[in-house]
Amino acid sequence: MGNEQGITPRAEDFSAWYNDVIMRAELADHSPVRGCMVIRPHGYAIWELMQGALDDRFKQTGHKNAYFPLFIPQSFLAKEAEHVEGFAPQTAVVTQGGGKELEEPLVVRPTSETIIYAMLAKWIQSYRDLPVLLNQWANIVRWEMRTRLFLRTTEFLWQEGHTAHATQQEAEEETQLILRLYRSFMEEWMALPVLTGVKTESEKFAGAVRTYACEGLMQDNKSLQTGTSHYLGQNFAKAFDTQYQTQNGELEYVWSTSWGVSTRLVGGLIMAHSDDVGLVCPPRLAPVQVVIVPIWKSDAERDTVLAVARGMLEQLREAGLRVELDDREGMKPGAKYYEWEGRGVPVRLEVGPRDVKREQAMLARRTGGKTPVPGSGLRRAGEAGRARWPQELLTAALARREENSLRGVTKEQLVELMNGRGGFAYGGYCGDEACEEAIKQETKATIRVLPDEEFRTDPGPSECVWCGKKAVTEAVWARAY
């Protein structure tokens, strides 16, 4: 299932490059079903590694997985006014089941708040039943007009957390806890630095009181929303009459949150680090971390080299690394290098007859550099590499973001930047949606977030970048996926 076509350079056409990287690495493919993709084994393995890391963090913070129905009665969606307005136009609707027309059409879930709150109303009686900390790994359907592999597809995979609390404060703390959890996962596992903050009204989740988000800057200087954490207040509790009895015997609505990340993260991973040769994958998320390529000419060489290569395979697997030995016959080493580089394997070990004699292997890193390593020190080298590499990619991504962030922008700079090289533009915002909308019309840029304290400029801007009136907050603009 090789794929021999070349990769369009990033500088030439970023969007074509993105697709080429996915095809070359066999991460995903277009399906015959409109807007739906197939996640191929190499892409799915990255998603599984992401799932594992996130799931551990969710469980460590007390969340439990559950599973709610794929179908939601149309009337449920309508119970929360903003929610139905936001999602109804995007739904896929089942109207026939078992050969008959359904009395009430079923919506394929675009998100699960409504069905979950209908159940919570049944399960939650008193303060003793709170908090409820749930998570669900599931597929989601949102009818999309223009789709892109991983970034925007009609069906996608995600996790959706849903929590209910006795107090407003607890719910707000949960929203923040998850935002931090997402951020540390993205930095430590994806080597992707993300900006966090709150969304403006026009960009928040339909039905939320406030939406917090993580935003990562891609190599084309567009921003990707990589995760969201919503504080829902009592909106869904009221719509579904989810009440609990307080310690004083009174009835109160629960306070709730929801939050999610999706297979879109795989798209973010690709666009953050990859190059014109193919995928670059942080080692923690690499399905294959090391590939061993044996080199031989004669049959005698083959036997000797393969025996040594198998020993290395064993040694590295014992060190806890995900290793493959590429012993395919009738394929030149160069062709193998090309294939594994395209697939983003962080380290390649080449072993030929001369290396066997010198008791070494040549270690080639995906991001550049080739050095001999002694065969006996492989395990140690592997372990040291594991510790070092994620930091290098993160440092590079952080430097790229800093180079492409401009603080205290003027109106002219904002327009020039957003219509030009892109990046993050920090400036003052008066809070008037008219300014937000005007900037969007002029530049296609949106407010990605009102940044969290640690990202804010000090001192903050005093005037709105657009109308010049008093700024009520700082905002970060970017063109976005």
Place this chain on the structure above:
Amino acid sequence: MGNEQGITPRAEDFSAWYNDVIMRAELADHSPVRGCMVIRPHGYAIWELMQGALDDRFKQTGHKNAYFPLFIPQSFLAKEAEHVEGFAPQTAVVTQGGGKELEEPLVVRPTSETIIYAMLAKWIQSYRDLPVLLNQWANIVRWEMRTRLFLRTTEFLWQEGHTAHATQQEAEEETQLILRLYRSFMEEWMALPVLTGVKTESEKFAGAVRTYACEGLMQDNKSLQTGTSHYLGQNFAKAFDTQYQTQNGELEYVWSTSWGVSTRLVGGLIMAHSDDVGLVCPPRLAPVQVVIVPIWKSDAERDTVLAVARGMLEQLREAGLRVELDDREGMKPGAKYYEWEGRGVPVRLEVGPRDVKREQAMLARRTGGKTPVPGSGLRRAGEAGRARWPQELLTAALARREENSLRGVTKEQLVELMNGRGGFAYGGYCGDEACEEAIKQETKATIRVLPDEEFRTDPGPSECVWCGKKAVTEAVWARAY
């Protein structure tokens, strides 16, 4: 979220008992969506443990996970004649998307052969691309008229393996490999002994050449089909033109298999072991393996007891066990015992002031028996328990199956058994579908499998149990879920 209602005894009403066990253990709940259930955290945790164990085995045998679309164009389903005949009446159909009528309705996948073969046709070029060994964890929809939690629901979760091979022999070996893999998982993890064999034509998968199955005997003496492995021959390859170039340069259709187990396994687990107190769960699949219940009256006692209990918690977690400390206030120990017993926790440790003085804990097993264990020996006791318990449940289930299996049945015995106490009835079968159908009409029993060699009676039956003509094979009858 406690549930205080009693459990109907098995002997009185098995079906009501089954539902009561699920409700008491909070494994699942009915949803407001017709035929769909909610899998609650305790039930989902069992499914996750099953998934983990199966996924390891799939990967160890070279299979890779992938993900294919939820929606299948109606025309795809129609390409394999038997397949569409079997599945079309059961489908849920999406006719609207994004507010518009669709040109071609989309079926919500009842199984994924058709969409997968459409992709394989694109990916497979030559013998070098084979075998393709895929697995998918996904949700499935089959419109069901009468549903039961876990056993038969409109939506369920499953894994579906799909493999393509260069030769018939390889595909047949794969079918057998998976059948053995399923059986060993069911025995070692679920403590559920299963009968394996091939299905008759009338019971096979729509589109398969042959279907192999695992069948487990439940406590009501009905059989549950717990897993199937299908040899598909070239049926789907021909329907989707999935060809490969052989080493000689000729074009040949691939040979394929598919296989699956579902959340139905959780239902099987419940019906195999549980009792009138609630769930009995084999320790390997128990989300909580040990619960520690501290007992105190005064505040001073509380502090001492809790300190010791926390030490035990630590010790047992270090031993790799899943342990909870139930330190809820204002709840009597007896009420806690009742709750954890209902949830199927294999071991309870009670620690009161007297136990603290004696440096011990009382160990109560879910399946009976109470003994003091020294606090210092807890870790060792835990490890020993882990090794021993699954075997005990399996031995009991095996003995129950043997007691309820009758070999070499006559026509009269078959009718009496199947209309009476149930169980497995082994007898001769002439191979004529008319006999199979007549027995079904008379007794509601079906041929579960033509048993694999190791399960066959020696010497085998010579006459058909129904018509008395020459038997071509031995068959096992049972009433089934």
